Amino acid sequence: MHSGCTQHWGDNMAEYNSGLATLHQPIPTRKRSFKVAVLDNLGSFSFTVPYLVAFILFAAIPVIFGLYVSLHDWNPVTGAGQFTGLSNYLQLFNSSTLAGHDFLIGLRNVVLFTVISVPFLVGIPTVVSYLIYCGPWKGLFRAIFFFPSVLSVTAITTVWSWILATQGGLLSSLFGIQLPWLTQQPFAWISIDATTEWWSMGFNIVILYAGLTQIPTSLFEASRIDGASPLRIYFSIVIPQLRNIISVVTVLGTIASFNLFAQSYLMTSGGPGSSTEPLTMFIYNQAFNEMKMGSATAMAFLMGIIIMIISFIQYRVARDRG
Amino acid sequence: MSIKKLPVVIVLVIGSIIMIFPILSLLGASFKTHTLVFTGGIIPQHPTLKNYATIFSSNIPLLRWILNSISVSIIASLIVVVIDSLAAYSLAKLKFAGRNVIFYVIVSSLMIPPIATLIPMYLEFSSANLLNTYWVLVLPYSANAFGIFLLYQFYLGIPDELVDAAKVDGSSKFRTWISIFVPLSTASLATLGLLTFMNVYNDFFWPLVSTNSNGMRTVTVGVALTAIGQYTTNYAELMALTFCSIIPMLLAFIFAQRKLTQGISTTGFNL
Structure with a gap:
């Protein structure tokens, strides 16, 4: 200075x-x-x-x-x-090695999680942000839907593990729904997915809502005068106008989903078996339990490259469609 | 409110209940006795402070964890705001050789996934003997490329005439930064600070691997490890513990919700 x-x-x-x-x-x-x-x-x-x-x-x-x-x-x-x-690196492409086997399972798990979570993480917020935009008390509703996003992953997984607990959980004691939410598939994935949606949906709602306020109101007025139904307005104005922001939210959501760690670590410990164990957890174990830093770093780098390729493809697809 | 909006309101209210209900039931459960934690709805019939008393008299260093988290988050946010603002000002408004190269290198670092740098960074701090210290909990967050990007965009919009006028008045570059750019960007700086605070306070992976003693844990990691360990059966106490852990973020939400949502909106537009 x-x-x-x-x-x-x-x-x-x-x-x-x-x-x-x-x-x-x-x-x-x-x-x-x-x-x-x-x-x-x-x-x-x-x-x-x-x-x-x-x-x-x-x-x-x-x-x-x-x-x-x-x-x-x-x-x-x-x-x-x-x-x-x-x-x-080469061992990761060979599923007969231990690290390659882990990498493949972790990758498969996290791809499954991403494929399930991203459509909800983008789809629901697109609808909810439009409803907030149309309805009264916009600031209040936006704040309420955003609220879970400020909580730590520890807090949200603790609450949801308690709500979902098979024996004495809130769902089972209040509504009598007794299911092995955290200990059997497909419930374990449903629980982790639902918890993640609840936690981070508000983040996307805020971004998409801001996008909606940028659309010229004359567009909405014109279509209303033409007698377009709200559903029609949603599909022929809102979605096309928000295309750029939807693609940003999709890319961000994919990256975040790929980095899934704490929800599995804290809710299911990767179980049952290792069916909810994401790539990050295998990397964590490889580095800090197996003490194989070289192999763990190679896994992390390959994972990083995969994330970059997927984001790049998503951007290109979104751009070319427009 | 017109009658046509009623279905919209109903859907939004149902959604709002889903968003808030888990946290309200957490709060309610934290005032219940262990045996009644699953009964009688979310409002405790015989509210008790016993769970909170047990936690604060136990050997769980909850207050220490919360203070760790708060101080680490505040220091990291201050560092990010100051160094990002200085660098963004220089990159956006001052001319020097290599400026564009530096800017593109910084922005392209936004693409590096955190997982890729986590283990080498752990080894870096390990060889510097700084694991399990406040340094390791604060410093990694200082390389915040998003903040550079955010402030760069904002500073580009400040007219050059202002910079030139300050220069004519004999104000130094540093003086121009502190008396023109900082005051004009307080809103963006506050937003960046808040977002950084939230990210650092809620971070899980890095503090999990970089600390190992009970006293150095941040509250997210400390509570998580306690939850896995000793409290899995006593939900009422676990709920009280969890509620204490989110109080700082609840306050931040109540007082700065608008700033936070603003910041997140700009995230969407910038990328």
């Missing part, structure tokens, strides 16, 4: 001098000494330094170092082991 302050005087002087120069010369030359220009650049650059230090330490180095780790046998206690080349 200090350098930004002090060197600016030099900058000002330069401006002042070049100003004087233009007074005396008919053609402005805008000649600044090289030294002043460098100092000016450095002064402007210095504002980014605090952020860049954080960026290098906690974004750039982890990526580069992670790549290095993923090419080794790596124990968290003893550190770097043997260089293994790409074998940490």
